[in-house]
Amino acid sequence: MNFLEERxxxxxxxxxxxxxxxxxxxxxxxxxxxxxxxxxxxKRRFEGVEINKIxxxxxxxxxxxxIVAQHFGVPVxxxxxxxxxxxxxxxYIAEVESFTHKCTNQVIVSKKFVNPGDKILIIDDFLANxxxxxxxxxxxxxxxxxxxxxxxxxxxxxxxxxKMIRNLGFKLESLAIVSSMDAExxxxxxxxx
Amino acid sequence: MNFLEERxxxxxxxxxxxxxxxxxxxxxxxxxxxxxxxxxxxKRRFEGVEINKIxxxxxxxxxxxxIVAQHFGVPVxxxxxxxxxxxxxxxYIAEVESFTHKCTNQVIVSKKFVNPGDKILIIDDFLANxxxxxxxxxxxxxxxxxxxxxxxxxxxxxxxxxKMIRNLGFKLESLAIVSSMDAExxxxxxxxx
Numbered sequence: 330m331n332f333l334e335e336r337x338x339x340x341x342x343x344x345x346x347x348x349x350x351x352x353x354x355x356x357x358x359x360x361x362x363x364x365x366x367x368x369x370x371x372k373r374r375f376e377g378v379e380i381n382k383i384x385x386x387x388x389x390x391x392x393x394x395x396i397v398a399q400h401f402g403v404p405v406x407x408x409x410x411x412x413x414x415x416x417x418x419x420x421y422i423a424e425v426e427s428f429t430h431k432c433t434n435q436v437i438v439s440k441k442f443v444n445p446g447d448k449i450l451i452i453d454d455f456l457a458n459x460x461x462x463x464x465x466x467x468x469x470x471x472x473x474x475x476x477x478x479x480x481x482x483x484x485x486x487x488x489x490x491x492k493m494i495r496n497l498g499f500k501l502e503s504l505a506i507v508s509s510m511d512a513e514x515x516x517x518x519x520x521x522x
Numbered sequence: 523m524n525f526l527e528e529r530x531x532x533x534x535x536x537x538x539x540x541x542x543x544x545x546x547x548x549x550x551x552x553x554x555x556x557x558x559x560x561x562x563x564x565k566r567r568f569e570g571v572e573i574n575k576i577x578x579x580x581x582x583x584x585x586x587x588x589i590v591a592q593h594f595g596v597p598v599x600x601x602x603x604x605x606x607x608x609x610x611x612x613x614y615i616a617e618v619e620s621f622t623h624k625c626t627n628q629v630i631v632s633k634k635f636v637n638p639g640d641k642i643l644i645i646d647d648f649l650a651n652x653x654x655x656x657x658x659x660x661x662x663x664x665x666x667x668x669x670x671x672x673x674x675x676x677x678x679x680x681x682x683x684x685k686m687i688r689n690l691g692f693k694l695e696s697l698a699i700v701s702s703m704d705a706e707x708x709x710x711x712x713x714x715x
Binding site for chain 1: 543545550552553557584588597599602610634635
């Protein structure tokens with residue numbers, strides 16, 4: 330097991346319905362040292378890949394993205410899920426609907442902050458069905474920019490998002506890929522990497 | 523002018539209705555180097571103050587809080603504005619209403635992550651009327667913890683939030699305090715610090 334898998338086993342909580350709670354260190358309370366270890370690992374996995382910007386989506390992706398950005402020396406843009414007074418001017422808006430109807434989201438980024446020629450690393454905390462990720466990819470392409478890579482903390486390998494994204498040819502690196510989890514026996518297994 | 527005031531003058535956009543847009547570097551696209559400079563400055567201003575946790579509120583406070591946390595060597599907890607499946611167990615919920623009716627927010631933190639004896643530095647990007655901040659303070663006190671300090675990037679000094687918080691005796695440090703701004707002449711003035 331790598332450092333993140335070990336941490337999930339230690340501090341994650343498995344709930345019925347394939348819910349994995351990692352609010353102790355990832356998406357409510359945040360362990361900044363762990364985020365730095367993730368940053369070093371993403372830097373290693375994307376060695377030699379040209380990246381000039383990191384993109385993520387509010388809210389829980391932002392902290393990871395900011396710490397990871399330090400290891401790449403690039404700025405971060407975070408996509409919003411709702412239009413607010415903080416957004417004006419022209420925007421890229423991706424409407425994302427899932428076949429499970431579990432997610433219908435808007436993903437919104439100001440046109441000022443994604444430019445043709447940008448080489449973007451997308452960072453997020455979770456990948457399950459991949460709705461948010463699909464919206465982010467769509468916006469990067471709308472802007473004439475390139476998805477240089479996708480870095481995910483925890484992928485639910487038994488859901489379809491990761492497979493689909495890899496089938497499409499994207500360089501997707503998930504630090505922990507859960508292959509199965511069971512609330513009753515409190516067990517979790519990871520795909521070998 | 524300090525580094526943040528200079529950056530506001532250079533890259534901020536003043537809009538009618540006392541709206542200051544800083545989406546180029548603070549709350550949509552995020553300049554991580556600038557956040558580190560803010561972290562160093564907060565560390566200097568809170569020198570000698572005992573702090574074991576940083577608290578902020580989603581979404582735009584998260585990035586700043588995570589980078590600032592590195593300078594204090596502490597974890598971050600971010601409050602949520604809506605209840606989600608990521609939240610379970612007992613929660614502190616502050617209902618915050620403003621006299622201007624411009625904000626009615628919930629501020630929600632899991633009870634697991636604020637403990638009696640915690641010495642908490644609250645970090646946020648903006649302070650105007652201070653609704654979100656009032657909710658955060660209320661939760662820290664509900665938990666029997668202490669607000670060790672409050673660090674804000676940009677305070678609108680012509681609104682009441684900052685004055686009220688200082689009147690209450692909190693150690694509030696805002697890196698830039700806007701005393702006036704005018705969209706027509708595109709001018710902004712800061713309070714001397």
